[in-house]
Amino acid sequence: MPEILALEHATLIDGTGGDPVPDATVLVVDGLISAAGPGSSVQVPATAQVRDYLGSYLIPGLMDANVHLVSARTPDTLLEFEGRYEELAFEAAEMALKYGLTTVFDTWGPAASLVAAREAIDSGRRVGARFFCAGNILGLNGPMSEDFFKTGLTFEPATKQRINDLWEVGCGTDLISLTVDEIGAAVVAYLRATGVDFVKYAASDHRTEGFLLFSESAQRRIVESAHAEGRLVQAHTTSIESLRMEVEAGADLLQHPDITGGHPIPEPLMHEIVARQLPCMAMFLTERHLAWLADAKPDMGARRAVSDQNDRAFIANGARILLTTDAFAYGQRVKNHPGFRPGVLEDSVPDMPTQIGSAHFLWIQAAWERGMDPMEILRSATAYVAQAYGKGDHYGTVTPGKAADLVVLDGDPLAAPENYRKIRDVIKDGTIIDRATLATNRLLADDPGEPE
Structure with missing residues (x-):
């Protein structure tokens, strides 16, 4: 007998952009939506x-286009959890699901552990947000490197390399010294060795945040090689020129295109992005957080003010925007570490934009503050993310034939951003999730709690 679930008498906002349907019924059969519309x-x-x-x-x-599920980001946690990073991925995936994220996209982490965790969740052996992953940012070294954490002389080279190898899988910084043909072959080898879902490469570096890593021909070859293997491509960019090169290389999604250093995106490049409707994974910050940055971190605040200018231009010009937070599941132990984002992850920071479980609510609030249309906000957090990653046939809207992923809210999300926080139920693949059981045995993460 099929398992049938009927959700009755709610107002349905299905993510297609159509008008809300009052007194609606959604019928779910064996985890798929069978019907959705007026109850009659x-x-x-x-x-x-x-x-x-x-x-x-x-x-x-809800969906987040850019998270990092493995929260071991400091040398001590990287070593302590070595061999069991998938446990941290489960912790973060549970936290995401608890607060309404039924699908997320992991854009940097150890591929083998992430793929193992992904398969455990997909098979039903573990409960958590569904996720798709890229593994390493191609062209960058692993977490115990100058690209991410300056460990100095504390660890022997072999120890650092052992950890970094779990991320790099042959596609670290050495990639930039290869010929174009060799780069293409390395990308193919990486994809076949790891089984990741999509590709992210570094168009600019992670140290100076502006140095260009790959030539234009090398970037095109990365894109072509990934496409030939059936994978979508995005790039890490931090400057106008790296963003331009990513666009011209044929990337499918633009990762944090709003981060362009001290200069806003020129109009011709903005117009090209909008005309091609390239998905913009923009990391919106609330007005309160931007004000804090301007006061407490003036240099960072000035750069993020330019990002905010880009964000407003994306909205005004009708760009295709995706909810994107760059969030990970961290706790006090990570926040206490003096070498990891000092002064940025402290408890006193208002509207912390990078914590799984609350970051997506803050992104929605920031989009609202910038005058983004409420229906566009909802679609940027659901259908547009699914479509951008090539998953629109299965997820992103409440329409027949798709997975029964829904959030039940006790407040109209088109009326106020805080209503996204009023979660009554989370449903994934037709199963009503017992949220009280999620992320209870925590390893590194703090639970952000039910936001007020």
Whole structure:
């Protein structure tokens, strides 16, 4: 007998951009949406389990286009959790699901551990947000390198290389010294060795945040090689020129294109991005956080003010924007480390934009503050992310044939951003999630709690 679930009497906002449907019914059969629309038009079988959501709102499961599920980011945690990084991925995936993220996209981490965790969640052996992953940022070294954490003389080279190898898998900084043909072959070898879902490469570095790593021909070859293997491509960029090169290389998604140093995106490049509707994974910050940065971190605040200028231009010009936070699941132990983002991850920082479980709510608030249309905000957090990653046939809207991923809210998300926080239920693949059981045995992460 099929498992049938009927969600009745809620207002449905299905993510397609259509008008909300009052007194709607969503019928779920074996984890897939069978019907969704006015209650009078949906026949509910007598064998269905019925949930009455009168007064609530049904929206698609939320998505984050850029997270990092493995939260071991400091040398001590990298060594302590060596050999079991997938446990940290489970912790973060549970935290994400608890707060309404049914699908996330991991854009940097140890491929083998992430793929193992991905398969455990997909098979039902573990509960957590569904995720897709890229593994390493091609062209950058691993976490115990100058690209991420300056370990100095504390660790012997072999120890650092052992950890870094778990990320790099032959595609670290040495990649930039190869010929174009060799780079293409290395990308193919990486994809076949790891089984990751998409590719992220470094168009600019992670040390000076502006130095160009790959030539234009090398970037095109990375894109072509990944496409030939059936993978979508995005790039890490931190300057106008690296962003331009990523666009011209044919990247499918633009990772944090709003971060361009001290100079806003020129109009011709902005117009090209908008005309091609290239998905912009923009990291919006709330007004309160930007004000804090301007006061507490003037140099960073000035750069992020330019990013905010780019974000507003994306909205004004009609760019395709995706909810993007760069979040990871961290706790006090990571925040206490004096070598890791000192002064940026402290408890006193307002509207912390990078913590899984709360960051997506803050992104939505920031989009609202910038005057983004409420329906566009909802679609940027659901359908647009799925479409950008080539998953729109399966996820992102509450329409027949798609996975039954939904969030039930006790407040209208089109009326106020804080209503996204009023979660009544999270449903993934047609199963109503027991949120109280998620992320209870934590390893490194703090639970951000039910936001006020």
